[in-house]
Amino acid sequence: MSSQLGQPSLVPKHLQDDEDLSQECRDMISTLPKEQGWIANHVYQYQGFWYNLRQIQGLLSCQKHFQSHDINNDIIILATIPKSGTTWLKALTFSLLNRNTYPNTHENHPLLTTNPHVLVPFLELNLFGNFDDDKVEINPNNLIESSLFATHLAYVSLPKSLKESSCKIGSERHIYFAVAFRKLRPETQVKKSVDEYFEQFCKGVSPCGPFWEHVLGYWKESLERPKKIMFLRYEEMKLHPTLILKELAEFIGCPFSKEELDEGMLEDILKLCSFDNLSNLEVNKTGISPLFHIENKSYFRRGQIGDGEKFLSSEMIGRLNKITENKLIPSYEYGQQCAP
Secondary structure (H helix, E strand, C coil): CCCCCEECCCHHHHCCCCCCCCCHHHHHCCCCCCECCCCCCEEEEECCCHHHHHHHHHHHHHHHCCCCCCHHCEEEEEEEECCCCCHHHHHHHHHHHCCCCCCCCCCCCCCCCCCHHHHHHHHHHCCCCCCCCCCCCCCCHCCCCCEEEEECCCCCCCCHHHCCCCCCEEECCCCCCCCCCHHHCCCCCCCCCHHHHHHHHHHHHCCCCHHHHHHHHHHHHHCCCCEEEEEEEHHHHEEEEEEEEHHHHCCCCCCCCCHHHCCHHHCCCCCCCHHHHHHHHHHHHHHHCCCCCCCCHHCCCCCCCHHHHCCCHHHHHHHHHHHHHHHHHHHHHHHHHHCC
C-alpha cells in the first residue's frame, strides 16, 4: 500500500484495513459488529472479542491449520493481552529456554541485537497472518522450527487442537491502556482523547478486549488445568521476580539446577531481560520492527506498577475498580474455593 507520492504507507501492514485479505476473511467481516479501533482504523467483534482485520485473518488460518499433536508437547505459547508486559515475558522465556546455547554473559546473545518480538513470533500475526487459502495450499506445521510462540488471542479463539493438546500456555495480565497505545497508533489515524479511549475500554472495545473476559478465559482454564496453563500477574513478577522466574522455568520444563543457581544464572537472566537493560539496547532505541514496521522503542514505556494513576482521574480509577470488582472478584473467590 503506497501513498499518493509513491512513498510507503505510514500505516503498518498488519493494521491496514483491506490489503491482501483472503476471501474467507472478507466474507466473515461483512457479518461482524464493527467499531473504530485504537490502533487500527477499525476492529471487529469475533467470538466475543475485538480484533483488527489482520488478527481475524490470522486467527481464521490458525484455527484451520494449526495442529498441535501430543508429539509436539514441547511447544510453549505465551498468551497476553496487548501492552501487558508481553515484551518482558518473551525475553524472559526465550532466555530460559536458550540459556545453554546462549549464556547471558555471551556477547552474541540474540537479545542484545534482536527485539524479543522477532525472537518469539505471534501465531496469528507472524506465522499465520499472511496465509491466503484462496491462493496457496499450506502446511504451517512444516514451518515450525521453534518451540516458543506468542498470541494475543482470547482463549476461546485459540485453535481447537492447541486447547486439547498437552501444549503449555503461559498467561500474563495487566492494564496498560491510557497512554501506551498512542505510541503504537499510526500518525495517519484520527487521534482521540484519553477520555474517549477510557469510555471504549469500559465498554470492552479495546484491542483483543473486553479486558476482563480475556483475563477470565485463561484464569478459569488455569484452575481446571494448572499443569497446562500457568497464570502470571505482572505485579507479582515485578515484586517477586526471582520466585516467579524459578516457577516459570519449572513450568516450561527447564528448571534451574543447583549449580546454575549457585553461579547466579537466574539473576543474570533477570538483569539481561530487565526493563532498563532492554530499553537501552541500541536495537530497541533505534530499530524498526521488520514484522510490524513500527519503532522498537514503542514496545517500552515505563514498566512500573500503578503508573496509570498519573494519567487517570480518581473518578476514572474508581470506575475501573468497580467494573473489575463486578467482573473478576466472583471468579477469584470461586477459584480460591477450588484451590487445593
